[in-house]
Amino acid sequence: MTILQPYMPVVTLIGELTILVVLSIFILGFILLILTVHSIRSGKLLFPRFMRAGLLFLDGMMRGIFRLFGFEDNDFLKIIVTLQNTLNRKAFMAVPVSERAVFMPQCLRSNACPAHLHDEGLKCRECGLCKVGEGKRLLELLGYRVFIIPGSSFIKRMIKRYHPKAIIGVGCLIEVKEGIEMSSQIDIIAMGVVNTSDGCVETSADWDEVFRTAILGIPPEKIPDELKKYYD
Ligand code: SF4
Known part of the structure; x- marks a missing residue:
């Protein structure tokens, strides 16, 4: 019996939770990517509040995903500015x-x-x-x-x-x-x-x-x- 044996259920739970979180982040990133590409191509924003929160929360990762799909950092920044403008428009x-x-x-x-x-x-x-x-x-x-x-x-x-x-x-x-x-x-x-x-x-x-x-x-x-x- 190793010293870790009594803690194995906890270690397993932490491992499973970590995989779940990482998977959720990747799924969220993928959804954001689809919404962003749609916004860039159509000029219309879907779920702007969700997109803005998600893109800002996952800033670094989303820039990486954008680059992977051939988009520039500027495309990412432009969509953030467009989102902010859309959300502020009514109050403005x-x-x-x-x-x-x-x-x-x-x-x-x-x-x-x-x-x-x-x-x-x-x-x-x-x-x-x-x-x-x-x-x-x-x-x-x-x-x-x-x-x-x-x-x-x-x-x-x-x-x-x-x-x-x-x-x-x-x-x-x-x-x-x-x-x-x-x-x-x-x-x-x-x-x-x-x-x-x-x-x-x-x-x-x-x-x-x-x-x-x-x-x-x-x-x-x-x-x-x-x-x-x-x-x-
Ligand atoms: S004075 Fe005004 S209009 Fe003339 S160059 Fe400067 S900023 Fe432009």
């Missing part, structure tokens, strides 16, 4: 525009930008050298506070100063994902709009998506003519 629409703000990165500006940085970000002169000026003008017409910022520390500072209840974060994929997560930790409803081109200078925002998001929940009569085409 309920916030009056006077309590919303837009944050966009200063890398969107032209290399020849004449604007200077001040304590609330870049003071755009709407000079026409890039699309930021026109975008900012239209968003302000809708009633948004607009900040063109060099880093996330500005977001925190402006949130402390103006207490917006909802924000639109424009930026590269990873910034947007992290921004939405940070916002949910501090009870701010965030919608993310991912840039169409990344980098450190002269990046491009998805302006159509910025405006489509910005008009959510705003009555049609309050939408400027230039933005009416984004109204469904």
